[in-house]
Amino acid sequence: MIKRVFLTPFQKFVKIESFSGILLMFATVLALVWANSPYGDTYRELWQYDLGIITETFEFKKPLILWINDGLMAIFFFLIGLEIKRELLIGELNSPKKIAFPLVGALGGMLVPVMFFLVLNESPETAKGWGIPMATDIAFSLAILNVLGKRVPLSLKIFLTAFAIVDDIGAVLVIAIFYSGTINLTLLLLALTMLTILYVLSYKGIYSKFLMFIFGVVIWVLFLKSGIHPTIAGILLAFSVPIRQKIDTSTFLVELENVYRNIKQASVLKKPILSHEQIRYVDNLDDWSYKFQSPLQHLEHNLHGWVAYFIIPIFAFANAGVLISGSEHLDIGLVVNIIICLVLGKGIGITTIVFAAQKLKWIEIPKDISFKQIIGVAFLAGIGFTMAIFIASLAFVSAPEFIDSAKIGILIGSFISAIIGYVILRVSSNSVS
Numbered sequence: 001m002i003k004r005v006f007l008t009p010f011q012k013f014v015k016i017e018s019f020s021g022i023l024l025m026f027a028t029v030l031a032l033v034w035a036n037s038p039y040g041d042t043y044r045e046l047w048q049y050d051l052g053i054i055t056e057t058f059e060f061k062k063p064l065i066l067w068i069n070d071g072l073m074a075i076f077f078f079l080i081g082l083e084i085k086r087e088l089l090i091g092e093l094n095s096p097k098k099i100a101f102p103l104v105g106a107l108g109g110m111l112v113p114v115m116f117f118l119v120l121n122e123s124p125e126t127a128k129g130w131g132i133p134m135a136t137d138i139a140f141s142l143a144i145l146n147v148l149g150k151r152v153p154l155s156l157k158i159f160l161t162a163f164a165i166v167d168d169i170g171a172v173l174v175i176a177i178f179y180s181g182t183i184n185l186t187l188l189l190l191a192l193t194m195l196t197i198l199y200v201l202s203y204k205g206i207y208s209k210f211l212m213f214i215f216g217v218v219i220w221v222l223f224l225k226s227g228i229h230p231t232i233a234g235i236l237l238a239f240s241v242p243i244r245q246k247i248d249t250s251t252f253l254v255e256l257e258n259v260y261r262n263i264k265q266a267s268v269l270k271k272p273i274l275s276h277e278q279i280r281y282v283d284n285l286d287d288w289s290y291k292f293q294s295p296l297q298h299l300e301h302n303l304h305g306w307v308a309y310f311i312i313p314i315f316a317f318a319n320a321g322v323l324i325s326g327s328e329h330l331d332i333g334l335v336v337n338i339i340i341c342l343v344l345g346k347g348i349g350i351t352t353i354v355f356a357a358q359k360l361k362w363i364e365i366p367k368d369i370s371f372k373q374i375i376g377v378a379f380l381a382g383i384g385f386t387m388a389i390f391i392a393s394l395a396f397v398s399a400p401e402f403i404d405s406a407k408i409g410i411l412i413g414s415f416i417s418a419i420i421g422y423v424i425l426r427v428s429s430n431s432v433s
Contacts, residue, residue, distance in 0.1 A: 020308035021143025024385065027316040028411070035321030043321050068318050069393060072311045074220055074234040079307045080168050081238025082300040087165055089243055101365060102162035104357040105350045105374075109163065109381050110134045110170045112349025113341040120337045126402055128395045129334065131178065132410065133341035135171040135387035138164040139312060140414065141380045144422050152373065152425060155366040160377050163350075171387050176232045179394040183227040191222035191233070198240035207242050207295050229394065243296040252292040259285045312386060319389050322407045331405040338409030342382040343416050350378035372428035379424060382417025384410055 034043045047068075052061025062070070088094060113133035121127055138161060145157055194215050201207065216237050223233040262281045354374055357363045365374070392406035 019143075020139040020312055021137075021141075021146075023309060023313040024137075024139055024316050025143075027313040028320040028385075031317045031319075031321035032324070036324050040321075040323065047318050065318055068315055069390065070224060070230050071220075073315060073390065074231045075303065076307050076311050076315070077172070077231040077234035078216075078238050079234075079300065079303045080165075080172070081235040082241060082296055082303070084165060084169060084235075085239055085241070086243065086296060086300065087162070097364075099162075099166075100357075100363045101354075102159055102166055104363050105159070105354050105378070105381075106163040106166035106170065108349035108351075108353030109136065109167060109346050109378070110349075112352070113345030116341045116345040117337055120340060122333050123331070125399060126331060126334045126337075128399075129338070129392065129402070129406055131171070131174045131391045131395060132338055132388050132406060133345055133382075133384055133413075134174065134391070135167045135384060136160075136164045136346075136381040137383045137385035137387065137414070138168075139308065140383040140385055140418065141377075141421075144380060144383075144418055145377075145425070147422070148425055153366075153368040156369050156373055156377060159366075159369065159374075160380065163381070167381075168387065171391065172232065172235055175229055175391065175394060179391065180228045180232075184225065187222045187226035188228060191219045191226065194219050194222075195236055195240060198237070202240050202242045205242065205244065212237070212241070231390075241296045241299055243294050249292075252288060255288045256285070259288070315386060315390075319393065320407065320411070322404045322411070324408070329401065329404070330408065331402055334402060334405045335409040335412070338406060339413040339416065342384050342388075342410070342413030343379070343420065346382035346417065347375070347379040347420070350381055351375050354378075370428055373425060376421050376424035376428060378421075379417050380421035382421070383414040385414050388414075 031043070034040065047065035048063045050061045051064055051067055052059070054061060114130050117130045117133060118127070121130070141160055141164065142157065145152055145160065198212070198215055201211075216233075219237060220230050220233045224230040259281050351374060354363070354365075355371070358365055365371075388410045389407055392403060392410065396402040396406060
């Protein structure tokens with residue numbers, strides 16, 4: 001007899017993110033090897049290749065690296081927006097009691113690394129990199145938790161996921177406020193007007209994938225040309241996707257029974273193909289299924305695999321290829337600063353503030369989570385990778401000589417954080433068992 005294992009939505013999420021972390025690691029190693037090989041010039045030339053639309057009256061082209069960082073990453077941020085909206089409305093962040101624990105951890109994980117960076121920074125030229133150590137890479141960190149298997153409780157994975165999402169909210173706000181260029185108010189106002197139209201339609205229960213796509217492309221271009229980083233458009237678009245279903249469960253079940261009964265009555269003869277009548281009933285089932293699904297949940301489900309298995313690995317492959325052999329051009333102070341912020345800033349910040357909040361009885365930690373496990377997860381949060389590299393590319397867009405230094409600091413800091421976090425969680429789980 002075959003045993004069927006049904007996974008909860010959260011367990012599926014963890015499984016996808018864990019495998020995505022493995023792909024991220026593979027893409028990172030491949031990029032580093034290629035960039036530092038005798039063929040390293042081809043790696044750098046590839047990402048600077050111009051792509052776009054050119055006509056006699058119109059020209060819109062960008063290097064391939066910017067199509068990835070501004071274009072594909074907008075889809076990544078769109079998915080983050082969907083996840084944030086779902087968590088705020090019906091998930092792990094939908095009540096003060098649920099949000100308190102990860103919120104406190106996220107605040108410690110954002111504020112303390114920034115403080116470390118500003119205190120340790122010695123050059124005014126690198127001061128703009130203060131936002132780099134803020135965010136946590138959920139794919140890498142969940143991949144490591146998944147390696148530990150049943151040694152860590154599910155509630156610990158939920159905590160890591162929730163505070164990583166809060167981290168992402170903070171990072172998005174920082175990008176929008178501090179890392180956008182000179183703003184063209186006319187184009188921004190036009191984009192916000194189009195967003196308002198989508199929000200009003202969503203509020204009235206009107207949703208169209210076609211309209212969302214057309215408006216999304218136009219809004220993305222308007223944000224790009226207005227000076228606001230276009231990935232912010234992805235977040236704002238996500239909040240216009242309704243979470244409500246068009247029909248409730250009881251109505252869907254009634255219609256499902258009707259479709260089942262009609263198909264059964266039409267199945268007089270057993271044939272390998274459907275009759276015209278049966279096809280009509282199956283189409284009705286598709287229509288009712290579409291109306292029963294939450295548009296937000298449906299989009300999130302369809303995009304998650306593409307983002308985890310394609311967009312994020314491609315981003316890593318395009319951005320992680322640092323020329324290590326050119327170390328004489330590195331800013332060692334910046335490298336060391338970022339390493340300290342990711343490893344100690346996250347580890348100390350999250351642990352200290354969570355411990356203080358528990359003592360003050362502001363939060364309640366689940367009973368199956370030990371404080372050693374919180375320390376382990378706090379160090380895992382120092383895996384900044386995707387968002388950290390993304391912020392570094394924005395922070396030093398006018399000073400590209402610091403980007404490689406920032407990336408090396410991120411890679412080393414993330415690696416050290418991963419090792420320390422894994423060892424602490426492994427030892428603490430053994431002592432508990």
